[in-house]
Amino acid sequence: MGKYVFRILRFDPQKDKTPYFQEFEYESSPKDAVLDALLNIRENLDPTLSFRHSCREAVCGSCGMVINGRITLACRTILESLKDKLVIIEPLPNLEIQKDLMVDLTPFWQALREVEPYLQPAESHPPKGYRIDAKQMEKIYQFINCILCGCCYSACPVVARGQGYFGPAALAKLYRFVRDPRDLRPFSQWEKIDKPQGIWGCDTVFRCHDVCPKDVRPADGIEGLRRKLIVEKLKKVFRRKPK
Amino acid sequence: MIVDHDLVIVGGGLAGLAAALKAAPDLDVVVISKVHPLRSHSVAAQGGINAALGNHPEGKDDSWEKHAFDTVKGSDYLSDQTAAELMCQRAIPVLYELEHLGVPFSRFPGGVIAQRPFGGAGFPRTCYAADRTGLVILHTLYEQALRRKVRFYEEWLVTNLVVREGRCYGLLAYDLHSGEIISIRAKAVIFATGGYGRVYQKSTNALINLGSGIGMAFRAGVPLKDMEFVQFHPTSLLGKNILITEGARGEGGYLINNQGKRFMADYAPSTMELAPRDIVARAIQTEINEGRGFEGEYVYLDLRHLGKEKIIKRLPGIREICLYFGGLDPIEEPIPIQPAQHYSMGGIDVDENCASPIEGFYAAGECSCVSVHGANRLGGNSMLETVVFGQIAGRFASEYIKDIKGSQSDEKALGYIQDEAARLQSKVNQWLKNKSKRNVYHLFHRLRHLMMDKVGIFREKKKLAEALEEIREIRHEYRHLSLWSDCLHYCQEFITMMEFESMLDIAEVITMGALAREETRGSHYRTDFPTRDDQHWLKHTIARYNDGRPQLTYREVKITRYEPQERKY
Known part of the structure; x- marks a missing residue:
């Protein structure tokens, strides 16, 4: 286990004027995927955090997002494969944000x-x-x-x-x-x-x-x-x- | 807001799409799905779909009757034989239909659809597209739905089924985008909502498989059938429990314990690794429990002898899963695997026309129980079931709607739906008002661990009774929960809150059924009653919702030509 910092882009068009970053500190296993970390944050720190997920095995196509500047699937990005303990997570570009990491496809x-x-x-x-x-x-x-x-x-x-x-x-x-x-x-x-x-x-x-x-x-x-x-x-x- | 449709199909996986494509074209049909249809769990099916095409050199003598026999024997004689026969007979034309719709099945020399051996099957009859069969069939049916301009309400979670006086009048749904509850009036409803895998802590299922369709139907008064039969897949990847297809053993993979032995020789000497799933899963768990596993947790699935070329060509998805999620290459290393919950044989009680005892309410696919799989499903039969019975549901629900034309009172329906919506609204208001220290996820994980520990592969009276008591405790706590989120715009916590109630119902029905059934049959293994008892238990369990508690009754199994015999492999 290790302490990771997740800097996540938050935005609720119904409430916020502009998107902003929010940081969460969470103790995660390096074997966890970024998706596991997001689920943990939602379950333990902030239940309003929104993102899509389904199969958790890279076959349903739900969890595309930007992780440390790279467009990829959150379920298949294992924490230990990232260089840093700071994980910056943003929604997919080229699409409107619906809420947090959910975009309008x-x-x-x-x-x-x-x-x-x-x-x-x-x-x-x-x-x-x-x-x-x-x-x-x-x-x-x-x-x-x-x-x-x-x-x-x-x-x-x-x-x-x-x-x-x-x-x-x-x-x-x-x-x-x-x-x-x-x-x-x-x-x-x-x-x-x-x-x-x-x-x-x-x-x-x-x-x-x-x-x-x-x-x-x-x-x-x-x-x-x-x-x-x-x-x-x-x-x-x-x-x-x-x- | 109230929305009107003739036929509402809930679920956009294989069964839901198959139903939508077979619904009468002149009806006003809509498919509601809590995720985009392509995100449905069907997409994760890997190994294939069974049909006695006889394309394999060793399958020339195959026939639908032999497929039906294997299905019935695999079910430990609990499947209704008329239903198994229907499914296996329909398998052949359905397979060709899928191919005509565009499914890119793998081919044998000569250009015919390729088939591979699967567990519990007398002949190699599982048709496949490498190890991505679910992906390609789901995408194909979705493409056909686009062609037919099928209407979808995506990311709507159906929360309530409106049933009054034995008849279905409509639904309530939560629209994630607007955060509103929407009332839907329908002449008929088909549930194709999938399984409940995530009721168990270790499951191969998608994270969305919470089973709320089954629980919702149950609370609305639709009976459930054979819920105690829960399939554990023998081979899930250690750690994330991602499915490693039975096709890996079909292609020749070995199961190896810590003594380097192919231990299936001790459990199913004639079929070895290709015995049915219940038998292989128990064998693996026994090896682990008796100290012949690795680190007390897993055994190996060894594919190395298949060679690089075969692995890359036939099992590319498995290799990808191992590389990314297991950190190993199956060409060079064996795969650490353990059993995990995989499939629900039981479900909403429907007949061979997919009709439930509630008028206007139909169900198909994993959420339903026709029953074709009985006490244990064979690999390759689940996708087959979704398409065959999805189509049947689409057809029969359409016919029903045409028969009742004009006989349904719209005013009455409206009243019932509004009444249901008011009740839901007051429940939600209470959740927003309550102030609890813990959120729903705490109970969610407690229930999943409980089911894994006490209602898993090996069962016994004491543990089952304890589980039942604890489920009721968890339900008590659930009643006092509060919603931590302050708004319902894309609120996934709200979804879990709604669906968790169904998980509790499902857990309770599974456990009660398992406690009552004092025998061992298929996936239901009682250490205190380790043999099958046809005299007392060759019957379906039927659970009804009665004043907040499930009530169990039993029903005869339909037997046609295959007399129950001892199940040996």
């Missing part, structure tokens, strides 16, 4: 809906399931690891500019479907990402790769979409019949 979910993130297969299905080569299926496995925690969206400098960029997660999700051998969405349908708010917005500075807790590498998906889009466009040009 509405624009993140809206961007996800924009890309029509669902399989669009043929009308009739093979009765015993599709036959898909294992290797082909594994190609999308990188992207299905995404837990939609919003860490990449918060870290993205293009999202920060506030011009309606969809963000890394939504585009990586689209790529997962475009690459799925079962998905037959016509090119005309996903062509709408051919704009600055879509795939051309990405600055390829890979902040999303740095912060992704599940190693999804969303920009790989964005680059994949760019390549595929160019190929489809060329196909269109060559298919056009001369008048």
